[in-house]
Amino acid sequence: KAGVTQTPRYLIKTRGQQVTLSCSPISGHRSVSWYQQTPGQGLQFLFEYFSETQRNKGNFPGRFSGRQFSNSRSEMNVSTLELGDSALYLCASSSFLAGVYEQYFGPGTRLTVT
């Protein structure tokens, strides 16, 4: 099986701009989660989508949004970028079987806001 893919891998944006990141999950996985990782805050949960519906949400402002398509691919959008949004954004594709919830992470998109 192909792994989780994220595009783009690197991105440089300017304050005030918006950005859209994409994630393609492992085939057959219907759940996609997004995380933000910064040196100061560690790995923080943004939101999870399952079958095109947001199932869980972390504690991030409304500038951070996401969606999931019928093929399970997901996008996240950050509007009005701030310098503090510079981070590694990780997508995880999940399977839930017999009570076991396994996440498989993509390589991440490194966003730099200048």
Add this chain to the structure above:
Amino acid sequence: DAKTTQPPSMDCAEGRAANLPCNHSTISGNEYVYWYRQIHSQGPQYIIHGLKNNETNEMASLIITEDRKSSTLILPHATLRDTAVYYCIVGDMRFGAGTRLTVKP
């Protein structure tokens, strides 16, 4: 917030066993314990999971106490490539700060 507590850092000599502890005193009866690791600048990698019994796979062993309030991940023969941040997770996949394991020659 994460439901787990881990030491921030540990060192281990190459070739020796690395034992990484995790406290999860508020774990619910049906929640699994998961371990992931993250090598610098890569996405976290799944290692192992367990519910009540001890588990072993090609990467590691997981020892869960009888009361399920703590667990230990064991890397039996640590190599330099095992240097990473190790995360212990319970329940809803909220990651804590993890343990930074440094394997030294």
